Amino acid sequence: MSHTPGIRQAQKQRTRQALLDAALELLEGQSLSSLGLREVTRAVGIAPTAFYRHFRSVEDLGVALVEEALGSLHPMIRTTVSPAGEGEERIARAIELIAGHVDAHPAHVRFVARERHGGVRPVREAIQEQLARFTAEVGEALAGDAESAGWSEEDLLMLAQLYVDQMLITASLFLEAPASSPEARERVSRVAARQLRLIHVGRQHWLDGTGAAGSR
Amino acid sequence: MSHTPGIRQAQKQRTRQALLDAALELLEGQSLSSLGLREVTRAVGIAPTAFYRHFRSVEDLGVALVEEALGSLHPMIRTTVSPAGEGEERIARAIELIAGHVDAHPAHVRFVARERHGGVRPVREAIQEQLARFTAEVGEALAGDAESAGWSEEDLLMLAQLYVDQMLITASLFLEAPASSPEARERVSRVAARQLRLIHVGRQHWLDGTGAAGSR
């Protein structure tokens, strides 16, 4: 009887997570394509060969990292676009949320920004796929917004893409800003807020040229 | 009076360029941080030790590649923003220019997109610096535009940043689009055009809320 049929699998998941964590930390100073299998196992404190019990290659580990990283990004994006409050306040809140997320998971953000165009195809594609899903999700959220009345689905998606890209750029800028100086951070916030505002203004007047004179 | 620069230095610059070219080609399938010195020399056909006659390290070569890649991007950005024709036509022309540049120098574009957030600090910083210069330049160009009357310098820079980032994103999308299928290319063009248009609309109504008479 013994006992929780899970001591075994729990320990496995535990070292697996340790591998992911160690890799993420090592990736602070290099790209995935130069990350070595031995390097990771050494950091964790296990034999190199044990790596194969969890991943078939470092590429595989990278793909797993994508799931983890964008899994943590998922709720953030949803909350960011969620309709709440007036326009100006919404923008401020969105930026604050991004900044908070970068603070909470800097390694994840760095990983996504770096490997999005990185040298490992499967990882790149995994990121692209997830971001496409995010874009679609944001598009749906926008569709439910009053300001999106009369918008074609294609236009909603292009706007969603604009937002998602802008979000990533802003996150990356927060990451680069020295954590010590709050002024650099404030500068990033200011610029990002204005850019979001400009996009918002463009959104409000998007249909002005069309027959429907629905300004306002 | 320095005599003829010589057949000597000419040959040196020639192998130096060969190293840069070979590196750029090898970087199609990996990141700079995993590019090996021996790998590059092997591709060129010279001894590994000869590498040191031209660069102190692969990082150094990477920084040189930044100059080359963004040097070729420089005239493009300038032309793209240059005022010519009506708004809608300008957008189409800008996108065509980007597509053409990606076709002409795909490896350069890939390199910049990849290493902008890549794992090699000096290269990352070199790219950031060059992009900042571009942004400033675009800002100046925008300042000379009639549509920018009444804009603060800070706002001009944030708009310039938006444009530069958008340009890079679009270029990267063209790069990812399979060169064979013109339909994928067309799709990228369509979305990019609409995004630029939306930004343009936002720009036109940016000052609506301020003192000037307007709706609202």
Next chain:
DNA sequence: AATTCGGGAGAACAGTTGTTAACTGCATGG
């Protein structure tokens, strides 16, 4: 014509890499 200079070659170095094989110990399911 003689000498210097410098790009490149060659060999050797100490480390590192991914991957294989055969092993050990312990939680697990019968």
Next chain:
DNA sequence: CCATGCAGTTAACAACTGTTCTCCCGAATT
């Protein structure tokens, strides 16, 4: 309670890495 399964280990492999030192030879300088 015992036999199986499986995470993890140890040892070994061929291949590869960056870097140093010594040498070569042709162009440049004098």
